[in-house]
Amino acid sequence: SQTIHQWPATLVQPVGSPLSLECTVEGTSNPNLYWYRQAAGRGLQLLFYSVGIGQISSEVPQNLSASRPQDRQFILSSKKLLLSDSGFYLCAWSGQGGNTIYFGEGSWLTVV
């Protein structure tokens, strides 16, 4: 069966520091991968998605970037965090041509 893991689960970072959140998927190949953000009291916002290695699409302009160095690895990064980057970040995957998105456990980021 397929599993998705992301880490770290919780992160407290000062303003201006870098960020790296990592996500891996097991049990499937060539998945579509996604990064979502869920700010307090708000719904889910799609940040990035990827249909293959090195292929990243950005949904909103922001302080963040994403990379996909391997087929089942998706990384969310920032060079300098802002206070407004605080939130709950969710990695997710779907099969190629599949219509169902499955989520990871999420990572809490607090920028102080």
Place this chain on the structure above:
Amino acid sequence: AQSVTQPDIHITVSEGASLELRCNYSYGATPYLFWYVQSPGQGLQLLLKYFSGDTLVQGIKGFEAEFKRSQSSFNLRKPSVHWSDAAEYFCAVGNDYKLSFGAGTTVTVRA
């Protein structure tokens, strides 16, 4: 453009009582519809999905949802709520990167 509306921000229900969460969508074609549940501090778990066929869909944890094309609705129901059902519930329409989520409904279960 596709969109999802969950009219109820917060619902309180007694344990053992029935639960219905409303979801209305706007979509240009035959929709793919989903319900997810999120416990505090956790990721989203898929409860059920509708792509086609029988309009009454059974999901995990005793939940079911009914697709009504004429009303553009996909309401979630559970006949008897357990305390562990306290969570936030999200309706979604679309697929892959085109998935649109509602704002969510928070369910509180009282003893």
